[in-house]
Amino acid sequence: MKKEIKYKSTGYVFGNYWGGGQSSYSAKKLESNKLADLIKQAKDGLNGSLDSGMGYESLICAMLIITKTTTIKINDKYYHNKKIIVRYVGKITDRIKKHLHQHSLN
Numbered sequence: 001m002k003k004e005i006k007y008k009s010t011g012y013v014f015g016n017y018w019g020g021g022q023s024s025y026s027a028k029k030l031e032s033n034k035l036a037d038l039i040k041q042a043k044d045g046l047n048g049s050l051d052s053g054m055g056y057e058s059l060i061c062a063m064l065i066i067t068k069t070t071t072i073k074i075n076d077k078y079y080h081n082k083k084i085i086v087r088y089v090g091k092i093t094d095r096i097k098k099h100l101h102q103h104s105l106n
Helices: 035-045 094-105
Strands: 002-016 022-026 030-032 058-074 077-090
Touching (some): 002 035
Antiparallel strands (some): 002 030, 002 058, 058 077
């Protein structure tokens, strides 16, 4: 039996606009074979590269919606299991978390 695990994330960043104001925008999609590496990519992306092109003055935090896909091969047949994991990176407050959750439902 062969087993493979992959992580892919979508989600939203929350940041400060140039000239004032704050809001959220789609986060850049990330992929990794390890959850810790994907989280590190997201944390490193708070430097400004995680916002997928919006162009914030600075990013405060992000909500990651991560799909963990486990694939096993048994007798030349592939079986897949998917699990959704939500993680936050950066300085998140209850107000921002509520905003990001509402944004993700639209």
